[in-house]
Amino acid sequence: MAEIRDLTDDEARRALLKWGAAEPDVLPAWVAEMDYALAPPVHDALRQAVEDQVTGYPPFPTEGYGGTAGRALQEAYAGFAERQFGHLVAPEHVLPVVDVTAGVRFVLDVLSGPGAVVFPLPGYPPQHDIAQVTGRERADLVLDPDAERAEIDLGRLDALLAAGAETLLLTQPHNPWGRVFTRAELEGIRDVVVRHGARVVSDEIHAPLVLDGHEHVSYLSIEGTADHAVAVTAASKAFNTPGLRCAQIVTGDEATMRRLLAAPMARNDSWSPLGVIAATAAFRDGDAWLTALRARLSAQRDLLARLLAEHLPAARMRPLEATYLAWLDLRAYHDDPAGVALQHARVWVQDGRLFQPDLPGHVRLNIATSPERLTEIVRRMAAALA
Structure with missing residues (x-):
C-alpha cells in the first residue's frame, strides 16, 4: 500500500x-x-529523465499534437480523468500549457469576448489581475463571509452577465473556500451562462484533492457545456510539482481545440519537458x-x-x-x-x-x-x- x-x-x-x-x-x-x-512514480520518472538527459524542448502542439511524449501525456490525463472522476475526455482534446494561470490567460485571449470577467471573491490572488492583464475589467461576485455555505450567487451572476460580463472564471474545487460544487450547482451555473451566451473557464487544478465524502464533477462533464467552456488543470497541486511547469487545457469539442491550436506560438509555449514527464507519470501511475x-x-x-x-x-x-x-x-x-x-x-x-x-x-x-x-x-x- x-x-x-x-x-x-x-x-x-x-x-x-x-x-x-x-x-x-x-x-x-x-x-x-x-x-x-x-x-x-513521479520521483522515478524524473530521475530517469535526468539520467537520460531529457532537457531539450518539449514537443510543440500542432494538429495531431506532440509525437510520443505528447500523446503519452494526453492519454495519461484522459485515463486519469475517467478513473478518478468518471469524466470521458478525448485525448486529442488535451493541450499542454505552462501553468494554470497562464492557461487561463491564454484561453481568455483566444476564446473570450472583450466583456468583463466575473471573478468570485475571495479568490486565488494571482488571478485577481488576470482580467486586467488581458485587457478586460473584473466583475466581482462576492461571497457573504457570514453565509452558512459558500455558494455561487446565481442571481448576482445573472446580473453581472446581463450588465455585459462575458466570462466566468470558476475555480472548482474552490480555493480558498474549500468547496466542491455539486452537479446541480454546476447545472445552475450552466443555465445562467447559456442564457447570456457567455463563456466559462473552469480552473480545476485541485480536482484530484477532493476529500472523503465528496466527488469532483468537471464542469465540462455537464451536458451542454462543450461549446462554451474549457477546463484548466494540472498534476502540480496533487503531486507537489509546481516548479516543473506543465498544466493542461481540456476542451469539450474539436472546434475549441482548433482555435487554441491556431493561436501564435508566443501565446502558449515554455512548458517544461520534465513537467510533461512528471505529469504523465502522475496521471498514469499515481493513483x-x-x-x-x-x-x-x-x-x-x-x-x-x-x-x-x-x-x-x-x-x-x-x-x-x-x-x-x-x-x-x-x-x-x-x-x-x-x-x-x-x-x-x-x-x-x-x-x-x-x-x-x-x-x-x-x-x-x-x-x-x-x-x-x-x-x-x-x-x-x-x-x-x-
Missing part, C-alpha cells in the same frame, strides 16, 4: 519558497506546497499514492477541527471538502490574525486580505504537513491570538 512520507525539517527547508523564504524560527503554513516526499494522500489530508482536516475546538474555539472553519488549504474566520480574535501569528507566534499563514482586500480577520492555512507540525502551528497561533 502506498504511504505518505513526511519530509524532515532539513528536507523541507530545501524548498525555495514555502520554507526557504521563512526565517529559521518560523513555521510556514502559507503557500500551496506540501511537506511530503514526491510520489515514487495509489493519491489515495493515500487524500486519506492523510482528510485526517489532517479532522485534526485541525479538533485543535481549533480545543485552542481557538471561536474560530470558524468552512467545511473543507477539497484541497489542503483551510479557510479560517478568526474575526473573533483579531482583524489581522496573520500579522499577529507571524509576529508573535512565528507562524506564517496567508492573510485573507490577499484573497479579498476588504475582508479582515481571515487566514488560509496549509494543512499538508505532519500532524506534529500542524499541532504546533495551532498551539502557537492560539497562544498569540487568545
Whole structure:
C-alpha cells in the first residue's frame, strides 16, 4: 500500500519558497506546497529523465499534437480523468500549457469576448489581475463571509452577465473556500451562462484533492457545456510539482481545440519537458499514492477541527471538502490574525486580505504537513491570538 512520507525539517527547508523564504524560527503554513516526499512514480520518472538527459524542448502542439511524449501525456490525463472522476475526455482534446494561470490567460485571449470577467471573491490572488492583464475589467461576485455555505450567487451572476460580463472564471474545487460544487450547482451555473451566451473557464487544478465524502464533477462533464467552456488543470497541486511547469487545457469539442491550436506560438509555449514527464507519470501511475494522500489530508482536516475546538474555539472553519488549504474566520480574535501569528507566534499563514482586500480577520492555512507540525502551528497561533 502506498504511504505518505513526511519530509524532515532539513528536507523541507530545501524548498525555495514555502520554507526557504521563512526565517529559521518560523513555521510556514502559507503557500500551496506540501511537506511530503514526491510520489515514487513521479520521483522515478524524473530521475530517469535526468539520467537520460531529457532537457531539450518539449514537443510543440500542432494538429495531431506532440509525437510520443505528447500523446503519452494526453492519454495519461484522459485515463486519469475517467478513473478518478468518471469524466470521458478525448485525448486529442488535451493541450499542454505552462501553468494554470497562464492557461487561463491564454484561453481568455483566444476564446473570450472583450466583456468583463466575473471573478468570485475571495479568490486565488494571482488571478485577481488576470482580467486586467488581458485587457478586460473584473466583475466581482462576492461571497457573504457570514453565509452558512459558500455558494455561487446565481442571481448576482445573472446580473453581472446581463450588465455585459462575458466570462466566468470558476475555480472548482474552490480555493480558498474549500468547496466542491455539486452537479446541480454546476447545472445552475450552466443555465445562467447559456442564457447570456457567455463563456466559462473552469480552473480545476485541485480536482484530484477532493476529500472523503465528496466527488469532483468537471464542469465540462455537464451536458451542454462543450461549446462554451474549457477546463484548466494540472498534476502540480496533487503531486507537489509546481516548479516543473506543465498544466493542461481540456476542451469539450474539436472546434475549441482548433482555435487554441491556431493561436501564435508566443501565446502558449515554455512548458517544461520534465513537467510533461512528471505529469504523465502522475496521471498514469499515481493513483495509489493519491489515495493515500487524500486519506492523510482528510485526517489532517479532522485534526485541525479538533485543535481549533480545543485552542481557538471561536474560530470558524468552512467545511473543507477539497484541497489542503483551510479557510479560517478568526474575526473573533483579531482583524489581522496573520500579522499577529507571524509576529508573535512565528507562524506564517496567508492573510485573507490577499484573497479579498476588504475582508479582515481571515487566514488560509496549509494543512499538508505532519500532524506534529500542524499541532504546533495551532498551539502557537492560539497562544498569540487568545
